[in-house]
Amino acid sequence: MASDHWKTLFHRLGMGTENVLDVVRSRAREKLHPEVHLHVIAYRGLATRLSGGWQGSINGRVLRYKQPSLPGISTLWNNLQASYARFATDELEGVTVRGRVGAEQVESITDEEGYFRLDFNIRTSDEPGNTIPVELTLPGFTTIQIDGDPVINLPDPAARFAVISDIDDTLLVTNATSLRRMMRLTLLESATTRLAFDGVADFYQALHGTVNPFFYVSSSPWNLYEFLTDFMRLNHIVAGPMMLRDLGIDETKFIAGPHKEHKLEQIRAIIDLYPTLSFILCGDSGQDDPEIYTTIAEEYPDQIKTIYIRDVSDQWRSSAIQLLIQRLKEMDIDMLLTPDTQAAATHAIAQNYINKDSLPVIQQAVDDQKLEVQL
Missing domain, CATH: 3.40.50.1000 (HAD superfamily/HAD-like)
Incomplete structure (x- = not known):
């Protein structure tokens, strides 16, 4: 069908554009130094009960930090700026992310879109139904802004549904x-x-x-x-x-x-x-x-x-x-x-x-x- 042809063409053009942008960004990343301000956005994680503990995971993303628009001021211009900033991100590939829950420490490497996943075998005295904090660091970098929800939910066995x-x-x-x-x-x-x-x-x-x-x-x-x-x-x-x-x-x-x-x-x-x-x-x-x-x-x-x-x-x-x-x-x-x-x-x-x-x-x-x- 004609629509499929145009979709395929647009797809290929889009892939080419994204690949060019990725090359430009990767060259910029090669110049990253420890003092560069990085932004970690953690996505609330989840866990399942195992004998003696929990199997938990948390995902997130590492980006180059951008100064947010004025907080608490909702004008059309500020909202538009904030929307642009959410999508015009500079993702960082190949960054080591270290996570710690209690004595358990694991590491992950960000992919080409800046995403990471950390899996934990958690031994904790925390009660089910609570959340446990995850300490996140980026070895080699000193200026880090951590946002989102760096926690893992522990399901309560008393849950009915x-x-x-x-x-x-x-x-x-x-x-x-x-x-x-x-x-x-x-x-x-x-x-x-x-x-x-x-x-x-x-x-x-x-x-x-x-x-x-x-x-x-x-x-x-x-x-x-x-x-x-x-x-x-x-x-x-x-x-x-x-x-x-x-x-x-x-x-x-x-x-x-x-x-x-x-x-x-x-x-x-x-x-x-x-x-x-x-x-x-x-x-x-x-x-x-x-x-x-x-x-x-x-x-x-x-x-x-x-x-x-x-x-x-x-x-x-x-x-x-x-x-x-x-x-x-x-x-x-x-x-x-x-x-x-x-x-x-x-x-x-x-x-x-x-x-x-x-x-x-x-x-x-x-x-x-x-x-x-x-x-």
């Missing part, structure tokens, strides 16, 4: 079905001005219940990690490991990689890591969450309890999702297409996922946002 949630248009208002509106929100808004959906923070806190772990799987790029963690902290949304995706122009990614395959792969990895846990899946109707979650439910019918889908689409899309709902109903798995958080919370109470005392707080948050929209 885990939650895997999408981010865009599930908890963060993104308008992903409209490219123009999505780009405006992404580029011109900040973590302090972006909106969370009504009641989602209280609903997630109720599902969490202090012991049930949360995981976030999104097609957003890793470049937005700090933005997303800031947004979640400001809106009191339960923290948890995020599985985002890489931007790039190569055979495996082509800008950002296949959306559906990325989410399926990451969700499978989480469920495989915790085979004794059951899961609640939260998403939205805007893209492929209903289809992705249906596939997961069919692959793991004994571990998927319920699927909540926020309805952000038109009637045609809703009708298509109803077919998936009926398909899963035959497997005794509930998929709910909900107009708001209150509807999901009402079902969660009936299933004993959350305490009924949570509903008035969630309902009030929904009503407050509806009132703000009317005003």
Whole structure:
């Protein structure tokens, strides 16, 4: 097809451009000295229980440090500058990253995009359900800025279930079905001005219940990690490991990689890591969450309890999702297409996922946002 021809041509041109940029950057990296200011962004890690300890891992990225825009000042210009800085990164390949948890020390080398992964066999007295800090250093470099979340989550054996949630248009208002509106929100808004959906923070806190772990799987790029963690902290949304995706122009990614395959792969990895846990899946109707979650439910019918889908689409899309709902109903798995958080919370109470005392707080948050929209 003609479109495939143009896509292939664009792909090759893009790869050539990225390769040229990589050569220029690599020459600059050869001039790195110990006093060069490097930036380590750590992504919250996760762990599984082993006899006598934990098997844990943490990922991250090493970049050349850039002075951030003025903190706490949300103007269109500052937000645009911050957005540009998130994507115009100078990744550092071949940098040694050293991580320490207690007496356990491991090392990793950053890849061509600056990413690293550290795996630990953890012997700790920390209680499950807590997080343990990871001390990160870059041997040979003295000026380092460490941001993100250099911690590993320890799952609590008292957990009744885990939650895997999408981010865009599930908890963060993104308008992903409209490219123009999505780009405006992404580029011109900040973590302090972006909106969370009504009641989602209280609903997630109720599902969490202090012991049930949360995981976030999104097609957003890793470049937005700090933005997303800031947004979640400001809106009191339960923290948890995020599985985002890489931007790039190569055979495996082509800008950002296949959306559906990325989410399926990451969700499978989480469920495989915790085979004794059951899961609640939260998403939205805007893209492929209903289809992705249906596939997961069919692959793991004994571990998927319920699927909540926020309805952000038109009637045609809703009708298509109803077919998936009926398909899963035959497997005794509930998929709910909900107009708001209150509807999901009402079902969660009936299933004993959350305490009924949570509903008035969630309902009030929904009503407050509806009132703000009317005003």
